Amino acid sequence: MLNYFVTRLFRAVLTILLVMTFAFVVLRLSGDPASILLGPDAPTDSIAAFRARWGLDDPLWKQYLAYLKSIAQLDFGVSMRDRSPAIDLVLERVPATLALTVPTLLIQLGVGIPAGVYAALHRESVADRGVIMLSIFGFTIPSFVMGLVLVLVFAVTLGWLPSGGQDSWQHAILPIATMSVGGIGILARFSRSAMIEVMGQPYIRTAMAKGLSWRDVVWKHALPNASVPIVTIVGFMVGSLIAGAVVVESIFSWPGIGRLLIVSVSNRDLAVVQCLLLVIASAMVIANLCVDFAYGLLDPRLRAKAAAH
Amino acid sequence: MSYVSIRDLKVSFDGVQVLHGINLDVAKGEALGLVGESGCGKSVTWLAALGLLPGKATVSGSVTVEGQQLIGTGRAAVEGVRGGKVAMIFQDPSSSLNPVRTVGHQIGESLRLHRGMDRRAGRIEAVRLLDMVGIPGASKRVDLYPHEFSGGQCQRVMIAMALAGAPDLLIADEPTTALDATIQAQILDLLATLRRETGMGMVFISHDLGAVGAICDRVHVMYAGRIVESGAIGPMFDAPRHPYTRGLFDAIPRLDGTRDRLIPIHGTVPDPRHMPQGCAFAPRCAKAQAFCNSDVPALKPQQDGRQLACFYPVTAPATGTAATDERLPA
Numbered sequence: 001m002l003n004y005f006v007t008r009l010f011r012a013v014l015t016i017l018l019v020m021t022f023a024f025v026v027l028r029l030s031g032d033p034a035s036i037l038l039g040p041d042a043p044t045d046s047i048a049a050f051r052a053r054w055g056l057d058d059p060l061w062k063q064y065l066a067y068l069k070s071i072a073q074l075d076f077g078v079s080m081r082d083r084s085p086a087i088d089l090v091l092e093r094v095p096a097t098l099a100l101t102v103p104t105l106l107i108q109l110g111v112g113i114p115a116g117v118y119a120a121l122h123r124e125s126v127a128d129r130g131v132i133m134l135s136i137f138g139f140t141i142p143s144f145v146m147g148l149v150l151v152l153v154f155a156v157t158l159g160w161l162p163s164g165g166q167d168s169w170q171h172a173i174l175p176i177a178t179m180s181v182g183g184i185g186i187l188a189r190f191s192r193s194a195m196i197e198v199m200g201q202p203y204i205r206t207a208m209a210k211g212l213s214w215r216d217v218v219w220k221h222a223l224p225n226a227s228v229p230i231v232t233i234v235g236f237m238v239g240s241l242i243a244g245a246v247v248v249e250s251i252f253s254w255p256g257i258g259r260l261l262i263v264s265v266s267n268r269d270l271a272v273v274q275c276l277l278l279v280i281a282s283a284m285v286i287a288n289l290c291v292d293f294a295y296g297l298l299d300p301r302l303r304a305k306a307a308a309h
Numbered sequence: 310m311s312y313v314s315i316r317d318l319k320v321s322f323d324g325v326q327v328l329h330g331i332n333l334d335v336a337k338g339e340a341l342g343l344v345g346e347s348g349c350g351k352s353v354t355w356l357a358a359l360g361l362l363p364g365k366a367t368v369s370g371s372v373t374v375e376g377q378q379l380i381g382t383g384r385a386a387v388e389g390v391r392g393g394k395v396a397m398i399f400q401d402p403s404s405s406l407n408p409v410r411t412v413g414h415q416i417g418e419s420l421r422l423h424r425g426m427d428r429r430a431g432r433i434e435a436v437r438l439l440d441m442v443g444i445p446g447a448s449k450r451v452d453l454y455p456h457e458f459s460g461g462q463c464q465r466v467m468i469a470m471a472l473a474g475a476p477d478l479l480i481a482d483e484p485t486t487a488l489d490a491t492i493q494a495q496i497l498d499l500l501a502t503l504r505r506e507t508g509m510g511m512v513f514i515s516h517d518l519g520a521v522g523a524i525c526d527r528v529h530v531m532y533a534g535r536i537v538e539s540g541a542i543g544p545m546f547d548a549p550r551h552p553y554t555r556g557l558f559d560a561i562p563r564l565d566g567t568r569d570r571l572i573p574i575h576g577t578v579p580d581p582r583h584m585p586q587g588c589a590f591a592p593r594c595a596k597a598q599a600f601c602n603s604d605v606p607a608l609k610p611q612q613d614g615r616q617l618a619c620f621y622p623v624t625a626p627a628t629g630t631a632a633t634d635e636r637l638p639a
């Protein structure tokens with residue numbers, strides 16, 4: 001068991017390291033921060049000074065080693081733009097992003113799973129067909145389209161809700177609604193098929209043959225089994241949640257890490273982008289660790305496999 | 310009066326009829342065998358009786374347990390019968406147990422439901438039951454999960470779980486098909502012993518006529534969704550009268566015989582979507598006449614107490630020996 005977690009942890013660290021390396025290399029190969037930050041008409045000597053100041057003239061491997069060394073000392077660099085520590089810029093934005101993503105995830109779970117389970121238990125009913133149609137709609141419509149439509153309807157036409165900014169809780173409604181839709185669709189679809197699959201298993205027939213009420217069969221036998229595949233998809237959804245935040249924060253001018261990422265990338269503010277990617281990668285890795293841990297709790301067969309590692 | 314009484318039970322899946330009116334009675338404490346080729350509807354009969362078929366199945370007819378109607382009377386009626394009056398164990402023991410619950414929990418569930426035990430008493434009783442069905446080290450293994458048991462042990466756990474409800478009747482649906490030969494014998498032995506000790510009735514569904522002969526009092530032979538012959542074990546084994554039954558019994562290798570004495574039934578079971586117009590067995594039957602292809606024979610009581618659905622049955626021999634002689638190749 002312990003071994004299992006050590007392996008998982010090792011894999012997690014390796015994942016983060018890979019993301020960091022990839023980001024480092026791509027960022028440095030895809031454009032010169034000096035000319036972007038200082039402008040195309042900047043005098044050559046100030047560009048040279050800038051490059052020397054940020055160590056951009058060193059060979060890539062040397063820059064990379066220096067980067068790793070500072071990370072190991074928990075130094076995440078400073079912004080090339082305003083010289084403040086990158087980590088502060090990032091952490092300052094995290095609460096705003098959490099204020100969108102946490103409610104979104106809760107809504108996705110709270111609506112998507114019950115809808116899917118209900119549809120599975122009432123197959124071929126009107127409700128089932130409705131859930132299938134809405135969920136296809138939910139995960140095929142791109143979030144920027146969804147966001148713009150919502151703004152058009154609720155902000156521009158009806159004037160009920162603000163279209164951007166972060167001044168009150170009403171400002172969060174449209175962004176959260178926009179982000180929730182896709183995940184609800186995916187979860188409903190997935191919970192439905194997981195539940196249908198489980199309800200067809202012989203052990204459900206056994207539970208019924210025992211004399212348990214329908215309710216107990218569903219709650220005590222079907223749902224615990226269906227939760228294993230559902231948890232997997234929830235783990236994946238954390239990644240798409242962050243991707244969704246990038247889009248939605250831009251549409252609604254929400255000052256979270258998604259918008260910071262876009263601004264920093266277009267400015268080639270290397271330290272900030274790297275720091276952001278590190279935080280995002282860590283969040284996803286932690287989400288995956290949680291999923292692995294939940295697996296162990298939910299399914300004794302996986303627990304046994306884990307112990308055998 | 311019979312304990313379970315099935316009348317004109319019909320089942321179809323998506324418009325394809327697979328049971329064509331089953332009539333069957335089980336007396337209290339009786340052991341009844343149900344035999345027939347794969348796909349003839351043995352499992353569906355009992356799954357339909359207990360309301361365990363998937364939603365796409367259409368069921369009609371009547372099933373009563375102690376006079377209580379189960380078909381078309383709502384969930385509560387059938388839930389009141391399942392487990393406590395009629396329990397069922399299945400063909401594939403390993404996938405019939407819930408993989409994420411301990412076996413103790415799954416047995417305990419029945420004990421709480423049918424015998425009103427609390428968790429603690431349930432656990433003690435679960436250990437006793439596991440011990441009774443022959444799980445070694447029951448007190449430790451009660452907390453293990455199904456994947457930690459072998460197929461044969463899973464079937465023992467299923468049997469323990471069925472016994473937990475103290476049912477009057479156990480439906481054992483090919484309880485040994487998925488197991489290897491030595492384990493099969495052990496499970497059959499266990500079922501026979503339990504029946505002797507508890508006086509519980511049993512419906513034993515099997516391909517294994519030898520096992521049916523050893524365990525049951527009466528046997529019903531099914532073919533393509535109908536019962537074609539039924540009667541007490543002795544006469545049925547000595548003198549099968551339906552050509553299909555005859556073929557089945559001839560297929561049992563006898564200790565004194567050699568392989569060339571076996572008379573196999575040629576051809577295959579008809580597809581439920583394209584059933585012959587007359588007797589379903591006619592296309593495979595050596596004795597079939599033109600009439601057999603146009604009319605369906607009804608199941609009729611015979612003088613010797615058995616029931617038979619055949620226009621041209623194998624002639625009744627005077628004695629058991631004659632039947633054996635008749636089986637000799639000409």
Ligand SMILES: Nc1ncnc2c1ncn2[C@@H]1O[C@H](COP(=O)(O)OP(=O)(O)OP(=O)(O)O)[C@@H](O)[C@H]1O
Nearest residue numbers: 322327345346347348349350351352353354363581
């Ligand atoms: N869930 C189902 N959906 C559709 N058809 C089914 C279903 N269950 C059974 N059938 C059909 O009903 C018929 C009877 O099946 P049943 O399982 O009762 O056979 P059986 O006599 O128990 O055979 P076996 O010895 O293989 O268990 C078969 O033609 C089968 O294809």
Ligand SMILES: [Mg+2]
Nearest residue numbers: 351352400482
């Ligand atoms: Mg069967």
